Amino acid sequence: MGRRISKKRSIPRDSFYADKSDKELFVMYSENRDIDIRNELINRNIYxxxxxxxxxxxxxxxxxxxxxxxxxxxxxxxxxxxxxxxFEFSSFATPTIIGEIKKYFRDKGWSIRVPRRIQELSKKVNTASVHLQQQLHRVPKVEDIAEYLGCTQEEVLEAIDASYVYKPKSLDLSYDNDGDDKDIQLMDLVGSEDKSFKAIENKDFLERAMSKLNEVELKIIKDRFFGNKTQMAIANELGVSQMTVSRIEKKVLSKLKKEYEKIIY
Known part of the structure; x- marks a missing residue:
């Protein structure tokens, strides 16, 4: 939350401003944006x-x-x-403060960060579902909700999927195993990433990236990261300075990093 405002100890009040009315302070603050005036206004309205x-x-x-x-x-x-x-300041401040609180609940209440657009649509889908169920006397279909909200069925399905992450489920949650005496726990149904897929992706990326390097660049990278040679040893083999090897190494690594970022983003 960053810098916190203490509830127990308010900002010291400046005696110069203590006898001023709120209206006078707001006029003064609008003219010079003095931080001491703002602190006085915070003290008076923290309630x-x-x-x-x-x-x-x-x-x-x-x-x-x-x-x-x-x-x-x-x-x-x-x-x-x-x-x-x-306007009275309290009348102006109340909706502003409540708006900030609700915005915080909207952002922090989801266990996984979901785009604001999807969060808002998820609320509309839930409201529409209740309304349509009463109107149609049955559970509304996806197309019913989409038509009612004026959006696509894909958007409705996306919002429904997103609503499942509003509150996390325990991995110890058990499900009936259709006749089997032993229930199935959610942790048994959750898949895990196959590390071999990542290794294949990395190998493929390296092969394609290395194919774009010239002979000197390729030797430096192979010797440095696969042959564990020092820059000085490589420089002696190539007949160049260590600084040259260092510069080429940095250039190649920067090039590889940019290529990898293209894949990620």
């Missing part, structure tokens, strides 16, 4: 953070984290507030 943070207790995220997010929301509200519009 809003405490009240709103408590509304989100026992929802799966620690209160301390919620409080910090709400405090940042308060700062955003102070920065954006325009006293000339005639």
């Amino acid at each position: 809003i953070v405490e009240i709103l943070s408590k509304k989100f207790l026992n929802k799966g995220i620690e209160y301390e984290d919620i409080y910090q997010v709400a405090s940042l929301g308060l700062i955003y509200a102070i920065e954006r507030f325009d006293v000339t519009k005639g």
